[in-house]
Amino acid sequence: MIRRLNDIVCALLIHANLPPSFWVEALHTTVYLHNILPTKRLNFYIPSFALYLRHPEYTHLRVFECACYPNTSAIQPHKLYARSIRCIFLGYPPDFHGYR
Numbered sequence: 054m055i056r057r058l059n060d061i062v063c064a065l066l067i068h069a070n071l072p073p074s075f076w077v078e079a080l081h082t083t084v085y086l087h088n089i090l091p092t093k094r095l096n097f098y099i100p101s102f103a104l105y106l107r108h109p110e111y112t113h114l115r116v117f118e119c120a121c122y123p124n125t126s127a128i129q130p131h132k133l134y135a136r137s138i139r140c141i142f143l144g145y146p147p148d149f150h151g152y153r
Contacts, residue, residue: 062080065118069141079117081145082144082145085144113145117144120140122140124137
């Protein structure tokens with residue numbers, strides 16, 4: 054399983070054209086995706102379904118390293134400043150709903 058996760062992490066980094074310093078974020082995303090996808094070891098059941106007895110949501114999934122624009126209007130000192138900046142998507146945080 055470790056080799057499979059490493060292969061996916063390498064594929065994410067190569068596809069995103071990111072340096073190896075982002076391997077931690079790629080690994081977190083890989084583990085998250087691994088836990089919500091069916092696995093052969095569980096007879097093609099989803100690991101999170103086996104644990105929580107409910108199907109995961111897939112509507113929030115995004116492509117690793119896609120462009121995103123977070124709302125920064127709460128921290129801007131003036132209403133005429135830009136309300137967002139261009140960032141890249143790096144994964145799913147474990148402690149709240151949203152994106153890294």
